[in-house]
Amino acid sequence: MRPKHCFLGFLISFFLTGIAGTQPAHESLKPQRVQFQSRNFHNILQWQPGRALTGNSSVYFVQYKIYGQRQWKNKEDCWGTQELFCDLTSETSDILEPYYGRVRAASAGSYSDWSMTPRFTPWWETKIDPPVMNITQVNGSLLVILHAPNLPYRYQKEKNISIEDYYELVYRVFIITNSLEKEQKVYEGAHKAVEIEALTPHSSYCVVAEIYQPMLDRRSQRSEERCVEIP
8 A cells, every 4th residue: 555655645746846836827927027118208118028928819908107196097009909018108298207107918818917117207217319410511610500309299388398498408519530530529518509610621520419418417329420521
């Protein structure tokens, strides 16, 4: 009888070990790395599929709320979506408010728990694009006109809103002398019209610019180089 008891004990142990090593279905469906990505106040909620999900067999449900509120709100455009992102720009347009977003997944009749973002405040966390440059040659000089990035909501309460209404912006302009492969900062300040003078005739120059935010001690990426030939 002893061998029989040993074999029965082995089967029970094997069965219990198998259960312990198996994740519950809802846990393995749970979306991963749920976070906001924000550029120029375009606020996009992004996530990755749960460990058990492959292909397009799952759908996702998105909710959001302001910090301190008890009630979550459904994002109707992302209720049952198959995408791995959801545009919450309109829902998070008060850029000084802190927000949360959360996502749950459903697949084959099973639902995951909610996965929630860290606290997200657009004013602190959005990344600003580099300025757009227009360059004109004027009597051997270069006139550089700088434009701040556009906002997703330019008109609010009958007022034209720009990114400069929310931050102090400092523009930095650099010129690269191609023959010397030398870069020089020619301007730093708040003006958006910059004249670059004392250029050598019959030479080529490239201009790049960036935006610096003193309050956040943060700078944008640099703009694409714009190159000109001085006659």
